[in-house]
Amino acid sequence: MPLPLGHAAIGLATCETMGANEHSSSRWGMFVFIVILANLPDVDVILGLLLQGNGNLFHRGPTHSLLFALLAGALASHIWRLSTRVPRMSFLLCFSLVFSHVLADMVLTAAPVSLLWPLHVYWSPGISDWGSVTHAVLFQSIQDAGIIGACLVYVIILRLMRGSLKEQRVAAVARRRSR
Template structure:
């Protein structure tokens, strides 16, 4: 999987693409929402870390499912409907921002089995990975190094640099190609 930095770049793209449709005083919330939803699938690191001392024990499973992304979209649609906002648009936006995490994880060169993510959980326990991988795996834990030294390792640092090189043009494209400052019809209404 890419690092949280790589996923954050995807969240910034989600923010930039929706930003023209949101009033300026709501854009900070939009940014926080984008960053939250794009990193949310990695919440599965916590049970392994807290219960077993291994952050990878449950990683890349249920929370890395496109089905869960759709459920997140449905939840957001329900939630924003209570605020009288456009349910369909915000539900699709949340599902896509959440789903960007899963897509990025499928583009990782995964050196250990099982390879990829359980993208169709709960309907399939099979792991899926792209035949073309462009990111290095970000490791949270190596028993020989411990968690902190693993996170701060040179391979992780180099992987983060590569994510920045690959994803910065996408943020730029979103910003300059689609994220114009021209006011558009609000997504919320």
């Protein structure tokens, strides 16, 4: 199952796919913002832990839906107005980052998500306390190595393809000029 590192890698690959060259304050700020948005739906785990010591209480409920991704994406694309340290990213990119999390959970795990909430809702069964959540984040993230590797290969291929397309375009312009 994708944990924070896996979701971060998928978020970075999403950003690369969209060719995001946004007006960011810094590359580091952009990186942090991408990682936060790609993991945002799992804020339901923290809420459950804080309220009743059970990370599964609200897990995979409303925050794992298309509607949440739309709302969070809209909000996130305006946060830059509050601080110059927050990168300015388009609604489409912010939405895609949050939604990449929902899709990854849906496709890469056996348990469902609440994709069409409020039309239907799913809650994770069982109890997951502070200890098991911390253990999963710290030690099971190694399972995400496959996802991180796949994202890395994908980004490299994408960059190579874009690079060769650019070269072809430059060569075509040069040929036209030399005629």
